[in-house]
Amino acid sequence: MTDIKVIIPAFNEADSIAHVINELPKMVSEVIVVNNNSTDDTVINAEAAGATVLTETRKGYGYACLKGLDYVASKSKQPNIIVFIDGDYSDYPEELVKVVAPILENDIDFVVGARNKNLREEGSMTPQQVFGNWLATFLMKLFFGANFTDLGPFRAIKYEKLKELDMEDKTYGWTVEMQLKVLKKKMTYTEVPVRYKRRIGVSKVSGTVKGSIFAGIKILGWIFKYSIK
Template identity: 70%
Template sequence: MPNIKVIIPAYNEEESIHLVINDIPPIVDEIIVVSNNSTDNTEKNAKKAGATVLFEKQKGYGYACLKGMTYIAEQETQPDIVVFLDGDYSDYPEELTKLVAPIIDENIDFVLGSRVKELREQGSMTMPQIFGNWLATRLMRLFFGSTFTDLGPFRAIKYDKLLNLKMEDKTYGWTVEMQLKALKQKLSYKEIPVKYKNRIGVSKVSGTIKGAIFAGVKILTWIFKYSFK
């Protein structure tokens, strides 16, 4: 089996983080939870559940992901595959095996968990999220010939390909940046339908008007930036 590491950005997810960790399949070599300046028991609960816990004081989804990548880069043994998922228990961590299978069996570079409507729990995605995903993926199809249908956070990628992407976004543009750079570098990719449920707690992005607007602006900025490069 390949060496697989999981990075979970988490901000105040004390009620859910242990559930996420416990549901991750045993094929994973290390689970890395990056506490993004949490002020609750996220770190304590993650450690108790068996994860490696890092602390990133600078708030931002991308900051947390980059912290996890820096930690991995400093290890003696590098992984073959890195998986990203959220710490709010909206994903089904046991579906990780579905995401890594195309990489292992078909040599695909990048696999995205697509939150298709028929597998989504009612109310698990807000209208701004649904519209934002629709608009972003339509623009990606228009400008890049992409077949992406979602910007879902549950994703798996070969570690060497991830490094080549030279990820840089520090906040809400992380997911779309990865997909755009994967398209630009002509990585092989595949979408796998995944289940999605209502998260535990309140969303830090879609749960606020400010967060939803900021995320939308970041996503569109990345798309137009790469469209005219």
């Protein structure tokens, strides 16, 4: 039986986290919420919804994801697939079935849930997010011949392949680092279209000018770092 674990980085997602956990399909064996310095009831609500809750005090999306992976690695039984999804309820958790399908059915290594324009709720992505995704995927196509159209955080990967990537980014570059390393290691990948809606609460990255700038710098930095290797 396929063992699927979900990692959810969470910073002040008290109003949304239970929705995300409760709507994940039953095929998931464990939901791991990584509390990243929340000051609200994120931890209480996540635990009440049945998640395993970890705490990472160093702020950063990558730090939270790495904490979740350290926990998974510490267990005697390893999963087959790791799924990442945000805790803001902007994705549709039940679509995890679609996101993991290419791995289960076609032995694909890595899958990105692509937030296609025709499936996005109006206003669910800021103009800077849309432009940043376009620029990053355009550069990946230019430098690496990649077919990615999105840096969507809703993604699935075989656990053994994820370990090979040796992920290291601590903050905003986590998603693009993963995609670039998949390309560099010539792993198989695909995208599946997923719906996307306005998040609950305010984005900690795209919702601020500072966050958008730093995210953009991180993403472009990873792309150019790999393009000259």
